[in-house]
Amino acid sequence: MTDPVDLTAQLVRCPSVTPEEGGALQLLQALLEGAAFTCTRVDRGGVANLYARWGDKGHARTFGYNGHTDVVPIGRIEDWLHDPFGAEIKGGKMFGRGTTDMKSSVAAFAAAAVDFVRDTPPDGAVVLAITGDEEGDAVDGTVALLDWMKANGEQMSVCLVGEPTCPDHMGQMMKIGRRGSMNAWFTLTGKQGHSAYPHLALNPVHAMARLMIRLISHELDEGTEHFDPSTLAIVTIDTGNPASNVIPRETRACVNIRFNDTHTGADLSDWLRAEAAQIDDAFGTKTDVRIKISGESFLTPPGPLSDLVAAAVKAETGVTPELSTTGGTSDARFVKDHCPVVEFGLVGKTMHAVDERVEVAQIEQLKTIYTRILRDYFA
Numbered sequence: 001m002t003d004p005v006d007l008t009a010q011l012v013r014c015p016s017v018t019p020e021e022g023g024a025l026q027l028l029q030a031l032l033e034g035a036a037f038t039c040t041r042v043d044r045g046g047v048a049n050l051y052a053r054w055g056d057k058g059h060a061r062t063f064g065y066n067g068h069t070d071v072v073p074i075g076r077i078e079d080w081l082h083d084p085f086g087a088e089i090k091g092g093k094m095f096g097r098g099t100t101d102m103k104s105s106v107a108a109f110a111a112a113a114v115d116f117v118r119d120t121p122p123d124g125a126v127v128l129a130i131t132g133d134e135e136g137d138a139v140d141g142t143v144a145l146l147d148w149m150k151a152n153g154e155q156m157s158v159c160l161v162g163e164p165t166c167p168d169h170m171g172q173m174m175k176i177g178r179r180g181s182m183n184a185w186f187t188l189t190g191k192q193g194h195s196a197y198p199h200l201a202l203n204p205v206h207a208m209a210r211l212m213i214r215l216i217s218h219e220l221d222e223g224t225e226h227f228d229p230s231t232l233a234i235v236t237i238d239t240g241n242p243a244s245n246v247i248p249r250e251t252r253a254c255v256n257i258r259f260n261d262t263h264t265g266a267d268l269s270d271w272l273r274a275e276a277a278q279i280d281d282a283f284g285t286k287t288d289v290r291i292k293i294s295g296e297s298f299l300t301p302p303g304p305l306s307d308l309v310a311a312a313v314k315a316e317t318g319v320t321p322e323l324s325t326t327g328g329t330s331d332a333r334f335v336k337d338h339c340p341v342v343e344f345g346l347v348g349k350t351m352h353a354v355d356e357r358v359e360v361a362q363i364e365q366l367k368t369i370y371t372r373i374l375r376d377y378f379a
Contacts, residue, residue, distance in 0.1 A: 002111035004104070004367040005094070005360055007031070009087035011103040012096035016069050018136040021048035024069035024103070028052075028110060028130060035114040037128070042148045045140035047133040054117045055125030057154060062125040063377050064156030065113070065370075066142060066335055067106040067163075068134035071098040072352050079354045092360055099358040101351035105162030106130060108363055112370035122378035127156050134331050138294075142331040146338055158305050159341045160373065161332045164348030170362055171319030173326075175343035176306050177226060177299035179258045181329045182265050183235075184272050186211065187288040188279075192249040201247040205239060207283040208251045212237065214275055215255060220263070226299055227260030227325050260325075265293035295333035299325065305340045312372040313344065316365060344369070 016022030025048050029039045032052045042049040055062070074084040074097050082088045082095035089095075094104075113126050129149075133141025149155065166172040188208045193201025212234055220230035232255055239251040257268055269291045276287040300306065302323055313321045321344070335341040346366060350356045 002031070002114045004108045004111040004363050007107035007111055008094065008099065008104045008358075008363055011069060011107055012087040012094070012098055013085055014069070015085050016071055016098070016132065017073050018070040019047050019133060020070075021132050025050045025130060025132065028069070028106070028128075031110060031114060032128065035118055042145050044144040047131070047136075047140040047144065049132060049141060049145050050128070050130045051145055051148065051154070052128040052130075053125055053154065054113070055122070057125070059125040060157065061123065061378065062127055062155060062157045063374060064127040064129060064159035064339070065109045066129045066131075066159055066161045066331055066341075067102055067109065068131045068141065068331070069098070069103060069106060070132045070135050071101070071103075072135050075354060081355055089360060093357045094360055094363070095355055095357045097356055099356050100164050100346055100348055101356070102162055102164060102345060104358050104363045105164070105345040105366060108366040109160075109162055109370045112367050112374060116371060116374045120375070122374070124378055126374065127154070129156075131331065138331065142334045146334060149338070156339045158377075159335050159339050160309065161330055161335065161341060161343040162345045163330045163332075163343050164346040164351055165324070165343050166345070166347045168347065168349070169319070170347060170365055171313045171317030171321055172347075173324045174306065174309055174313065174321040175325065175327065175330070175332070176302060176323045177325040178295070178297065178327070178329055178333055179227060179230070179260055179325060180263070180265055180297035181294040182257050182259070182268060183292050183294070184255050184257070184269075185290045186253045186276060187250060188252070189250050189286045190247075190283075193247045195245045195247050198247060202284055203247045204251045204285050205248065207279050207285045208237065208253055210283070211276060211279045211287075212253060214279070215272075220257075221260065224260050224262060226323075227297065230257065230259040230263060232257045259297055261297045261299060263297070265296055269293070295329045298333060298336045300336065300340050300342055306342050308376055309342055309344050309373055312369050312376060315372060316369045
């Protein structure tokens with residue numbers, strides 16, 4: 001049987017900080033090809049990606065898994081008590097960058113898939129779409145894999161994304177959708193002048209303060225059946241003015257919006273620009289608005305796929321997972337345009353943290369859950 005703990009350790013020892021491949025995909029490719037998976041590197045824009053399929057291309061029953069082997073930077077090495085790329089096991093926990101997010105999940109599914117197709121070859125196909133660009137700009141990662149799949153007639157009937165989904169304990173939560181995410185950068189321009197003679201200047205800071213108050217005072221919505229209320233957060237206001245007696249010419253701010261299915265990125269963009277225009281009319285300033293939409297909100301309605309995953313989780317953990325749309329974004333926002341997608345993975349308490357770690361027993365448990373999902377899907 002393929003040991004998911006040892007495989008996790010091998011992956012953690014690959015220093016695959018975005019966009020470096022670090023040997024992680026080479027390791028997976030060797031394992032999967034040894035189990036008769038057809039593997040293709042789908043590298044694009046300096047990003048390494050791996051597509052692996054067992055079974056016939058285009059089969060009507062193709063179970064897909066999407067995950068990533070890239071990790072965020074470690075921060076200050078002196079803050080770590082354990083080697084970030086050492087995969088040290090102590091007190092029943094494995095330490096290292098990516099242990100939680102999400103090399104353990106990739107290892108657990110790869111191990112489950114390899115053993116499953118060897119022991120009980122299914123009537124269908126199993127696909128792994130693994131990217132090295134989830135923690136980065138996400139332009140040449142899963143998007144590149146999906147573009148390549150479309151161009152080459154490859155498909156997944158359903159897909160499981162292995163992000164850490166459980167807040168406190170295994171089995172607690174799975175994701176059936178995600179909120180949309182967008183950033184808006186505002187640059188307000190006024191007229192520089194002496195602070196003792198404000199009537200001779202045009203203070204953009206005052207205008208920016210009014211704009212930010214308007215934005216955070218506006219209730220975007222009250223939430224929907226499957227989503228919490230949308231949120232807007234001011235993440236920075238920057239003027240860079242070292243002089244206390246000078247009214248600056250320019251100031252900048254950025255807001256982040258996490259939005260539910262009441263909205264689209266486009267209608268929120270229109271609202272933000274309209275708010276800025278009203279401030280300009282009131283103050284006489286000029287505002288430039290730059291917007292980046294990272295992903296739209298989406299929902300895979302509760303049904304056969306979520307029932308399949310929830311039943312497997314309940315069978316292996318005794319816990320019925322909550323169907324949730326909380327948290328940040330994931331590559332499921334891209335997969336949802338290809339096929340139905342849900343997410344289930346580990347407890348995510350230490351992801352991106354110093355001394356990131358995972359309970360070894362949870363890695364083994366996750367493999368049993370993924371094995372059951374595969375077995376029940378093809379039953």
